[in-house]
Amino acid sequence: MIDFELLPATEQGRQMVRALAEGVFRPVSRYYDDHEHDKVQQLYDVVERMGLKTFKQGSGSKPDADGKRTSEPNVSLVVNMEELSWGDVGIMLAFPVRGLGNSAIDAVATKEQKARFGAKFTAMAITEPGAGSDTAAITTTAKLDPETNEWILNGEKIFVTSGFHSEAVVVWATLNKSKGRAAIKSFVVEKGTPGITVTKLEHKLGIRASDTASIVLEDCRIPYDNILGSPEVAERREGLGGAMATFDATRPGVAAMAIGVARASLEFTKEKLEAEGYSFPYDVSLHKLNYVQKTMMEMEANLEVARLLNWRAASMLDDKLRNSLEASIAKAKAGRAATLVTQKCVELLGPLGYSREWLAEKWMRDSKITDIFEGTGQIQMLVIARNILGFSRDMLK
Numbered sequence: 001m002i003d004f005e006l007l008p009a010t011e012q013g014r015q016m017v018r019a020l021a022e023g024v025f026r027p028v029s030r031y032y033d034d035h036e037h038d039k040v041q042q043l044y045d046v047v048e049r050m051g052l053k054t055f056k057q058g059s060g061s062k063p064d065a066d067g068k069r070t071s072e073p074n075v076s077l078v079v080n081m082e083e084l085s086w087g088d089v090g091i092m093l094a095f096p097v098r099g100l101g102n103s104a105i106d107a108v109a110t111k112e113q114k115a116r117f118g119a120k121f122t123a124m125a126i127t128e129p130g131a132g133s134d135t136a137a138i139t140t141t142a143k144l145d146p147e148t149n150e151w152i153l154n155g156e157k158i159f160v161t162s163g164f165h166s167e168a169v170v171v172w173a174t175l176n177k178s179k180g181r182a183a184i185k186s187f188v189v190e191k192g193t194p195g196i197t198v199t200k201l202e203h204k205l206g207i208r209a210s211d212t213a214s215i216v217l218e219d220c221r222i223p224y225d226n227i228l229g230s231p232e233v234a235e236r237r238e239g240l241g242g243a244m245a246t247f248d249a250t251r252p253g254v255a256a257m258a259i260g261v262a263r264a265s266l267e268f269t270k271e272k273l274e275a276e277g278y279s280f281p282y283d284v285s286l287h288k289l290n291y292v293q294k295t296m297m298e299m300e301a302n303l304e305v306a307r308l309l310n311w312r313a314a315s316m317l318d319d320k321l322r323n324s325l326e327a328s329i330a331k332a333k334a335g336r337a338a339t340l341v342t343q344k345c346v347e348l349l350g351p352l353g354y355s356r357e358w359l360a361e362k363w364m365r366d367s368k369i370t371d372i373f374e375g376t377g378q379i380q381m382l383v384i385a386r387n388i389l390g391f392s393r394d395m396l397k
């Protein structure tokens with residue numbers, strides 16, 4: 001039976017993180033929306049004050065003698081990410097202890113690599129000018145120099161979240177373009193390594209507290225041991241295993257961001273409507289509700305569905321179960337729900353919802369990215385359809 005009661009430690013953690021979101025993130029939310037690319041100094045102060053070094057995903061949980069779960073690191077992570085994103089999703093992404101690359105490290109790194117890179121704020125660079133949704137089309141190369149036993153990386157990466165402020169970047173590159181997906185591997189490149197340069201910062205619609213960078217790699221040499229996963233190129237097996245394992249872990253995180261920002265918008269809207277005299281009775285039949293009441297309740301229900309789907313996807317990771325289908329379902333649902341909810345809230349709030357007086361317009365802008373990065377809504381639908389129908393990539397493109 002699925003039990004979605006959070007463990008006491010998860011609930012306790014949520015309260016702490018909620019205090020951080022409310023006390024530190026939310027008060028500076030508008031400032032960093034206005035001051036795009038500024039370093040969010042408050043976050044660095046918090047990390048130092050609280051002694052936070054890592055904000056781990058965790059690899060799963062061991063059951064006790066009765067078969068009950070004793071910890072739930074992945075459920076706890078999505079619960080916390082929802083809270084932080086409720087405070088501000090852009091600031092959450094800029095939190096200098098955990099980037100998307102950290103999930104790649106958690107998912108596929110060896111013990112030694114986890115010890116070396118686990119405490120570094122790490123971005124993830126897959127997308128290129130000619131490769132977005134089709135990750136297998138990447139052209140960045142990694143070649144081994146047998147004399148020095150170093151990898152030499154060459155290529156261009158774009159739209160790298162935290163590519164500027166992070167301490168390291170997980171870079172996806174091919175060992176041999178003619179071998180397709182099987183030859184695509186990921187490499188940890190520490191900032192300051194000669195040959196890695198940030199060439200551009202994007203100006204964006206939303207999540208403006210989070211930097212989004214273009215990165216060029218020119219004869220960038222990194223130690224042999226910085227490759228994540230095996231350097232072998234399997235002849236027949238599908239490659240990109242590390243990338244896909246990363247997505248299985250990061251997609252629930254993005255879904256949690258979507259739910260957090262949408263919940264912020266919905267709670268705010270409800271408060272304002274209640275101040276206008278609206279009430280939200282849950283015990284009357286549907287036909288007795290007016291449009292505003294019905295719309296608000298439908299949105300609440302949609303977010304609850306998204307949250308439960310997401311807790312299921314994260315919970316499967318805690319049980320060390322493969323969750324590709326469930327992670328894509330959760331992300332597809334949450335990204336879409338958040339986009340619709342935040343837009344509808346602006347509508348229900350009237351002109352002030354559209355004004356910069358309130359944060360509702362910002363939440364609407366912030367939410368859109370959750371339906372884009374880590375695989376767009378359309379790509380999630382493809383993954384879901386392939387999984388359910390048992391179709392290969394070539395059969396369903």
Ligand SMILES: Cc1cc2nc3c(=O)[nH]c(=O)nc-3n(C[C@H](O)[C@H](O)[C@H](O)COP(=O)(O)OP(=O)(O)OC[C@H]3O[C@@H](n4cnc5c(N)ncnc54)[C@H](O)[C@@H]3O)c2cc1C
Binds near residue numbers: 372
């Ligand atoms: C703010 C921001 C932050 C980002 N952060 C990162 C990051 O940290 N690391 C990183 O590597 N990338 C990052 N990205 C890139 C992001 O992951 C890609 O933009 C996304 O995967 C889509 O790729 P694309 O932009 O090339 O669009 P395309 O692949 O060109 O897609 C364009 C449109 O076509 C649709 N489409 C594409 N293929 C299909 C298909 N087969 N069937 C149906 N529809 C399809 C897509 O859904 C989309 O709507 C970021 C992007 C943004 C905007």
